[in-house]
Amino acid sequence: MGLIPYYRVFDVLEQRFRPADLPFPVTTADGPARLSGLAARRALYGRSADQRLREEIWSEAVSAAQHDTAADGPDRLLALWLALPAMRRTLYRIATRWPIDRRELESESLLALLAALADVDPQAQEAGRALLRPAINRVWTFAQGSMWERPVADAATLAAAYLAVEAPAESQVSDWDDGWELCVSPPARPDGLSATVRFSVAPERLDSFQLGELAGHLGLGEIVYRARRPSEGSPIGTLSLHPAGGRR
Template identity: 40%
Template structure:
């Protein structure tokens, strides 16, 4: 039987069904023809998925398990519903691992989606219908794939409005860190159809020699901000002494 991840939903269900002291989980009384067979949870699983599985016995297992689960009172302990989910788990592993190989999805979330789908299918399942267990497993498999595809389509994006507001906010001279007697370079992009643009500001200290400004860094600052003749226009350039009024 395929092992599940440590601490995952499937593992907890396995522990809930098989971890009771003394194997106290109730067995299924399965009727096949005129015979009544008492099966433990492990024997019920082997009847469904084992190498010597019998289609007739497997249908009887699903019929009895679903019937008992549907008869549980709303305020019951839920053992019958949990047993149905546990019996469905082996039918989910193959697609679970296929999805996890294709996409980086949280396994616990994927397992939870599958369990919820089995329980939802159980609420409308017909115990005497054809392939009752297969229908519930198919619903869970479809839900896993649907969840995986929806998650992979979700692309995290920045809050554009808040980002633009922050970029366009004008800080006071006291709030701005200005190099003493340096230069400020402002590049204002042209308006865009989306209405979002922000002024880029670079500050550069002005070297001094003998108490006078040399200006040797100014050509380098402008050169680094220049536009290649074949490139698109990114905005207008304004150069002013640091702290000068705009």
């Protein structure tokens, strides 16, 4: 069974298109040519790149992507791959400001590029800017909105699961035994135990056990079980125990 080498979608696209050539020819200073993918991206993002060549690459890439109707068509994916350097810079700026999962940002970036790709006119000037600008703005909007989101538990589902747990069986009055039973097996030596055996328990644990046994004895086990809290919280009342017939 093969291993997946990457777990980020940007890296998957990089692996696919880095060794590929552009499927369309472009006019360079030396005449018509078919550039490699890396040469095309250097022409798009290099500081000394030819502006006319840059516009032609974007125009051809956008036009091919718009005619590619398959959901995972190679021409659509190629247009996304050409946009990755600009989107990576955007994601880096976002990551320096807010602790947002990079994988979520990458997914949102691709969705934003696909949405913008449908509205770009490939024959217009600066087709690349028309593709990248709305996609980058959408990613920034997504990141800013994500800062106010906090993961919370599904209270309704947790409550249903909590109440679905069967309550412990109640002790019958005839079977209730107020006491402890201890069995100690001494080591196989003639002098028996070599040290004093002492068992201790925190007072709150002992109180909890005694109240639980008492609740079961009185037939209130299920009520107490439903009212239990998973952790310490604010007091909601007090419970006092008095001998039957004693003063209150």
